[in-house]
Amino acid sequence: MSDAILTLDNVGRVFRQGGTDFAVLVDINLEVKAGEIVALLGQSGAGKSTLLHTAGLLEPPTTGQVLINGQDCTRTSDRKRTETRRREIGFVYQFHHLLPEFSAIENVMMPNLIGGTPKKKAYANARHLLVSMGLEHRLDHRPAKMSGGEQQRVAIARALANHPSLLLADEPTGNLDEQTAELVFQKFVGLVREKNVGALVATHNLELAKRMDRIVMVRDHRLVDA
Numbered sequence: 064m065s066d067a068i069l070t071l072d073n074v075g076r077v078f079r080q081g082g083t084d085f086a087v088l089v090d091i092n093l094e095v096k097a098g099e100i101v102a103l104l105g106q107s108g109a110g111k112s113t114l115l116h117t118a119g120l121l122e123p124p125t126t127g128q129v130l131i132n133g134q135d136c137t138r139t140s141d142r143k144r145t146e147t148r149r150r151e152i153g154f155v156y157q158f159h160h161l162l163p164e165f166s167a168i169e170n171v172m173m174p175n176l177i178g179g180t181p182k183k184k185a186y187a188n189a190r191h192l193l194v195s196m197g198l199e200h201r202l203d204h205r206p207a208k209m210s211g212g213e214q215q216r217v218a219i220a221r222a223l224a225n226h227p228s229l230l231l232a233d234e235p236t237g238n239l240d241e242q243t244a245e246l247v248f249q250k251f252v253g254l255v256r257e258k259n260v261g262a263l264v265a266t267h268n269l270e271l272a273k274r275m276d277r278i279v280m281v282r283d284h285r286l287v288d289a
């Protein structure tokens with residue numbers, strides 16, 4: 064059996080617009096293993112976000128299968144899919160989507176508290192993640208009082224709060240200047256390695272992509288090695 068965290072098996076995604084079907088993704092095959100960071104490249108509109116949403120069980124594939132830890136998630140109930148997503152998958156977006164009225168540590172504790180983790184344990188977990196992201200001096204700051212890079216580091220910590228096995232990131236440094244992007248990227252890689260999660264990272268930044276373990280690219284609707 065494969066030891067992949069994420070398996071995309073002949074995944075296809077068709078959108079219907081104005082009564083016409085058009086295929087965005089065709090026969091996509093991909094495996095991401097624990098501890099592996101895979102860069103996902105492709106021109107704007109190529110289908111990177113669609114691929115991440117499909118891998119993250121936010122949208123069903125039109126054809127093919129999405130497996131998380133070897134379990135087919137395409138033919139299960141919505142409830143089971145949501146549960147798998149909540150337990151196994153962390154998401155990081157270009158814009159952080161932090162809750163503005165809560166502090167950094169409260170934002171990171173939130174997924175644990177929602178999942179029923181006792182407050183003390185959630186606090187310790189969130190604190191560890193934020194310290195790993197170099198934010199020990201920002202625990203009690205609200206997002207508005209933090210820089211863009213700090214906010215994004217909080218968002219990465221939050222994505223890992225539930226101990227997911229898979230991290231899906233859509234342009235995690237796309238909104239940051241070069242120097243800040245570098246710092247955030249380094250912290251991101253450090254924490255992903257520490258937690259041994261598999262990561263799939265959509266990016267337009269070829270230099271960052273080259274520093275990941277492997278690069279795949281959406282080209283003409285298909286996934287090719289780069």
Ligand SMILES: Nc1ncnc2c1ncn2[C@@H]1O[C@H](COP(=O)(O)OP(=O)(O)OP(=O)(O)O)[C@@H](O)[C@H]1O
Nearest residue numbers: 078079080087105106107108109110111112113114
């Ligand atoms: N819900 C939808 N309904 C119809 N078409 C969609 C939908 N979502 C995405 N598309 C189309 O699918 C194609 C791929 O979009 P997607 O956002 O996945 O590309 P992307 O590679 O992430 O682009 P970017 O780098 O600009 O973010 C685009 O042509 C887009 O218009």
